[in-house]
Amino acid sequence: EVKTQGRHGYRFYAPEMSQRSAASQRIENVLRHALAHNELSLQYQPKVDARLGHIVGAEALLRLQVDGQDLFAPDQFIPVAEDTGLIVSIGTWALREACLQGRAWQREGRPIPLSVNVSPLQFQYAGFYERLDGILNETGLDPSLLELELTERTMMTGGDGSIRLLRRIRQRGVRLSLDDFGTGYSSLSYLKHFPVDALKIDRAFVRDVTQDAETAAITGAIIAMARSLNKEVIAEGVETEAQSRFLREAGCSQMQGFLFGAPMPADVFQQRLAGQAA
Ligand code: C2E
Ligand code: MG
Ligand code: MG
Ligand code: MG
Numbered sequence: 001e002v003k004t005q006g007r008h009g010y011r012f013y014a015p016e017m018s019q020r021s022a023a024s025q026r027i028e029n030v031l032r033h034a035l036a037h038n039e040l041s042l043q044y045q046p047k048v049d050a051r052l053g054h055i056v057g058a059e060a061l062l063r064l065q066v067d068g069q070d071l072f073a074p075d076q077f078i079p080v081a082e083d084t085g086l087i088v089s090i091g092t093w094a095l096r097e098a099c100l101q102g103r104a105w106q107r108e109g110r111p112i113p114l115s116v117n118v119s120p121l122q123f124q125y126a127g128f129y130e131r132l133d134g135i136l137n138e139t140g141l142d143p144s145l146l147e148l149e150l151t152e153r154t155m156m157t158g159g160d161g162s163i164r165l166l167r168r169i170r171q172r173g174v175r176l177s178l179d180d181f182g183t184g185y186s187s188l189s190y191l192k193h194f195p196v197d198a199l200k201i202d203r204a205f206v207r208d209v210t211q212d213a214e215t216a217a218i219t220g221a222i223i224a225m226a227r228s229l230n231k232e233v234i235a236e237g238v239e240t241e242a243q244s245r246f247l248r249e250a251g252c253s254q255m256q257g258f259l260f261g262a263p264m265p266a267d268v269f270q271q272r273l274a275g276q277a278a
Helices: 015-036 074-084 087-107 120-124 128-139 152-156 159-171 188-193 203-208 213-228 241-250 266-277
Strands: 003-006 009-012 040-049 055-066 069-072 114-117 146-151 175-181 198-201 232-235
Touching: 015 055, 015 069, 015 074, 015 087, 040 087, 040 266, 055 074, 055 087, 055 266, 069 074, 074 087, 087 114, 087 120, 087 128, 087 146, 087 266, 114 175, 120 128, 120 152, 120 159, 128 159, 146 152, 152 159, 152 175, 159 175, 188 213, 198 213, 203 213, 203 241, 213 232, 213 241
Parallel strands: 055 114, 114 146, 146 175, 175 198, 198 232
Antiparallel strands: 003 009, 040 055, 055 069
16 A cells, blocks of 8 residues: 655545546646647636626636647646646746736727636745736736636635735735635634635535525625625626526625626637627
């Protein structure tokens, strides 16, 4: 029996592990190839104003596609990228690509806030701030048009050092949001320690909000508390009118989900923006 140390503690080697690592090995190879051959892309999912319904921003989401077909979904390849350290290059690529796109839209007179996901290893990797600062300088994007999405887990690991880094990023003029809120382990009272501008309510809450009275109560309480702390609240994964209505009435300021638009290529997103301005 071989004991290997995974990033999340000790794991025991078992037959199904070798299968998993074969799959993960394959994903790693595909990722390395994609990085070297410029086969990664970003799609943009609209964020809409909860009351007025117009697009107020977008989340940039990584895609690993060949001929428009997904080879692997982010939930499959991001964990492999994290475990192999490839996330540092991939995440940097995504950040630069989103900033270049944001800068292009800014130049065309259609500035639109974009958010980019940052995973734990990427955030903790030495030089994250310098890299971010470099990309902002190099692309010339107005930093107030950039938001970084981090989960509670990412913010909690690293303790005070992470809080200081978050503050520095914010001082650079970049917005911060707490992604997948409610799925982590931190208590609600912990929220006041995170210097974030916005909180994204996880899809798991949104899914059940019109089905389950307890979920509705918890979600309502999260929104009320976030608002009292002057944080913006965004709901993710909104798929139905009923969910949208509940969340709007509970005080969500922005929404994101298939009801308003799935992630789409940059040119399609740009057309939607143009259509809205007309
Ligand atoms: P996330 O940041 O929480 O992103 C939201 C995910 O929910 C996206 O999945 C999006 O396509 C999906 N989604 C949006 N609206 C709906 C809806 O109405 N219903 C349902 N069922 N799903 C919806 P996606 O694009 O597969 O990304 C999954 C995760 O992968 C992201 O979760 C994020 O954690 C990670 N990820 C994606 N791109 C990046 C990236 O550039 N860097 C890093 N570090 N992580 C990324
Ligand atoms: Mg996100
Ligand atoms: Mg999320
Ligand atoms: Mg997620």
